Amino acid sequence: MNQRFPLVQIGLIRTPYKTSAPYQPIDNDAGDFRLVLDEKYAGGLTDLDTFRYIYVIYYVDRLTRGAVMMESPAWVADRKVGLFASRSPARPSPLGISVVRLKRIVGNEVHTSGLDVFDLTPLLDIKPYIKDLDSKQDANYGWIDDLPGNKQHLLLHIMGIPHDY
Amino acid sequence: MNQRFPLVQIGLIRTPYKTSAPYQPIDNDAGDFRLVLDEKYAGGLTDLDTFRYIYVIYYVDRLTRGAVMMESPAWVADRKVGLFASRSPARPSPLGISVVRLKRIVGNEVHTSGLDVFDLTPLLDIKPYIKDLDSKQDANYGWIDDLPGNKQHLLLHIMGIPHDY
Numbered sequence: 001m002n003q004r005f006p007l008v009q010i011g012l013i014r015t016p017y018k019t020s021a022p023y024q025p026i027d028n029d030a031g032d033f034r035l036v037l038d039e040k041y042a043g044g045l046t047d048l049d050t051f052r053y054i055y056v057i058y059y060v061d062r063l064t065r066g067a068v069m070m071e072s073p074a075w076v077a078d079r080k081v082g083l084f085a086s087r088s089p090a091r092p093s094p095l096g097i098s099v100v101r102l103k104r105i106v107g108n109e110v111h112t113s114g115l116d117v118f119d120l121t122p123l124l125d126i127k128p129y130i131k132d133l134d135s136k137q138d139a140n141y142g143w144i145d146d147l148p149g150n151k152q153h154l155l156l157h158i159m160g161i162p163h164d165y
Numbered sequence: 166m167n168q169r170f171p172l173v174q175i176g177l178i179r180t181p182y183k184t185s186a187p188y189q190p191i192d193n194d195a196g197d198f199r200l201v202l203d204e205k206y207a208g209g210l211t212d213l214d215t216f217r218y219i220y221v222i223y224y225v226d227r228l229t230r231g232a233v234m235m236e237s238p239a240w241v242a243d244r245k246v247g248l249f250a251s252r253s254p255a256r257p258s259p260l261g262i263s264v265v266r267l268k269r270i271v272g273n274e275v276h277t278s279g280l281d282v283f284d285l286t287p288l289l290d291i292k293p294y295i296k297d298l299d300s301k302q303d304a305n306y307g308w309i310d311d312l313p314g315n316k317q318h319l320l321l322h323i324m325g326i327p328h329d330y
Binding site for chain 1: 209212213256260293
């Protein structure tokens with residue numbers, strides 16, 4: 001099957017997370033998050049810094065289990081949801097997509113807001129996040145809306161934002 | 166390199182586009198756009214219909230050229246931009262990501278708004294598009310803002326919306 005879908009690694013993602021990572025990116029300025037491109041691809045970064053947000057696409061290379069069709073979100077007790085209705089990293093094709101804020105580009109390195117991946121994760125692609133195309137004003141929360149408890153609290157979990165209650 | 170990044174096809178994308186496709190998805194109700202999952206993955210669609218928008222991730226399998234680091238967007242004359250600042254399909258890892266509206270799920274088929282891909286494109290993954298996580302209210306247009314001419318007109322091109330002026 002691999003032969004049909006060749007992928008080329010364009011670089012590495014550097015994060016502070018060596019052994020654990022938040023469930024979703026944290027949009028803040030703390031911490032050192034960088035996309036380090038191989039030199040041969042650095043030219044492709046031209047003009048990228050005109051965008052406020054970018055998509056980071058990577059291969060989830062440190063899974064400890066295979067994909068199951070019904071997932072138990074780590075932050076929700078007693079609820080299973082379909083795998084494709086979840087953001088579980090354990091998927092048939094373990095591709096990760098994160099929307100992050102672009103802070104600056106220095107040579108072959110793109111500095112970003114928080115990224116929810118392990119250090120040295122293989123970087124496959126970067127795409128610009130374009131206002132009308134990717135930002136859907138009427139997007140919703142799906143099944144997360146139906147959960148008991150405080151939605152803002154649940155969203156903190158989903159977004160990986162540290163909190164103390 | 167392939168061995169390092171195994172991907173599993175979960176189904177096929179059905180669209181009306183046999184020989185040409187718009188540059189980006191058209192968000193309308195016209196046309197038959199469907200994600201047809203292999204039966205073994207149909208269970209993973211549970212709860213997906215609680216989301217208004219979804220990410221569709223696919224392999225761009227009908228490229229006619231390789232990736233170049235400076236791209237000429239098809240709808241802009243006399244301007245080159247870095248590959249990673251463009252949405253060109255010809256990339257080192259030709260993974261496509263489209264945000265589409267979920268219309269309904271019938272068995273193993275997900276009916277969606279317009280998808281900018283060729284018929285029978287290999288489907289790799291589906292993820293829920295979650296309001297706070299993926300919809301960035303302060304996203305911008307990047308280098309598209311700097312182009313001469315009417316931005317709304319250019320955005321029609323980017324979004325693949327048919328127009329007659």
